[in-house]
Amino acid sequence: MSELSGKVQTVLGLVDPDQLGRTMTHEHLTMTFACCYFPPPQGDEAVAENPFQMQHMHWLRQNPYSSHENLLLQQEVPAVRDELLAFRKAGGGTIVENTTTGIDRDLPTLKQLSKDTGVHVIAGAGYYVDCTHTEATKRMSVEKLTDIIVSEVLHGADGTDIRCGVIGEIGTGWPITESETKVLRATAHAQTQLGCPVIIHPGRNPAAPAEVLRILQEAGGDISKTVMSHLDRTIFDDGELLEFAKLGCYLEYDLFGIEMLDYPYNLEVDMPSDSQRVKALALLVKEGYGDKVLVAHDIHTKNRLTKYGGHGYSHILKNIVPKMLMRGISQHQVDKILIDNPKHWLTFK
Numbered sequence: 001m002s003e004l005s006g007k008v009q010t011v012l013g014l015v016d017p018d019q020l021g022r023t024m025t026h027e028h029l030t031m032t033f034a035c036c037y038f039p040p041p042q043g044d045e046a047v048a049e050n051p052f053q054m055q056h057m058h059w060l061r062q063n064p065y066s067s068h069e070n071l072l073l074q075q076e077v078p079a080v081r082d083e084l085l086a087f088r089k090a091g092g093g094t095i096v097e098n099t100t101t102g103i104d105r106d107l108p109t110l111k112q113l114s115k116d117t118g119v120h121v122i123a124g125a126g127y128y129v130d131c132t133h134t135e136a137t138k139r140m141s142v143e144k145l146t147d148i149i150v151s152e153v154l155h156g157a158d159g160t161d162i163r164c165g166v167i168g169e170i171g172t173g174w175p176i177t178e179s180e181t182k183v184l185r186a187t188a189h190a191q192t193q194l195g196c197p198v199i200i201h202p203g204r205n206p207a208a209p210a211e212v213l214r215i216l217q218e219a220g221g222d223i224s225k226t227v228m229s230h231l232d233r234t235i236f237d238d239g240e241l242l243e244f245a246k247l248g249c250y251l252e253y254d255l256f257g258i259e260m261l262d263y264p265y266n267l268e269v270d271m272p273s274d275s276q277r278v279k280a281l282a283l284l285v286k287e288g289y290g291d292k293v294l295v296a297h298d299i300h301t302k303n304r305l306t307k308y309g310g311h312g313y314s315h316i317l318k319n320i321v322p323k324m325l326m327r328g329i330s331q332h333q334v335d336k337i338l339i340d341n342p343k344h345w346l347t348f349k
């Protein structure tokens, strides 16, 4: 039996799963989202280049990906430290930090943030979406990719001895590219060796999540220990959602706090409101999937920090939990979503 078995691996080392407490399973504390810059609407160029003024904050919430500066979350470490202290005060215990290769993972900073704040931080191994894969990554075999991912968990990543405790977020688009398919297969092979949790960023199409699971399963992955992220912007039809839930992965609503009209990466998508997200959670619980639901904010732009008038990392604990209770989700079920489900997912087999 491996020393990881029955434990959770944080950036400060192994911990007992009962120590995690309330857990946000999909956040970023330091990253760049420059890969996903989207040009501003015509006429808004001047605002986009000078966005952090009170009178521009609504524009920024509607167009977060159209300001270069807004995509550089890694410049905000002191603000994030304050946020984590507030998160602890609000009853939070653990953050799963989903930054993988391609969007500037910074393990020493994660370690320091965890030390400074007492929040458990779990780092992610593996690769983000295709457009961030280097030519060298694209040339790698599945075996080589598997070795790298395994090593990031067992020995440390990015030239440090800081170890990752999950694989992901593994980035995929739609359609899934050849390089992303190789990374998915490597993810499944690494998971087989390690018995570890996996988390997936699916493409922006309702068919994408099931196709990712098919590839993982075919390569031997453990779907019951895999999280499908971003369901809020991916599957909209209740029937389709319940069909997908039958496949047995964790079901993550992780864009809490984002309320925008036009989702630039897919204009077909109507981004749900937080109230609609809570409604989706209530449906899944009512239909018997309460053991599979996870929640988070996926903070990946500056404007969502409280420093800039955003909702911050405590929004779910402070505002969404009361709303969940108001909409008939029991306290017992809320505790499952925030404590038990993350704990079971994050514990190595």
Ligand SMILES: CC(=O)NCCS(=O)(=O)O
Pocket: 033, 201, 230, 233, 255, 265, 298, 300
């Ligand atoms: C960091 C990240 O991948 N966030 C997801 C943003 S998306 O617009 O929902 O794909």
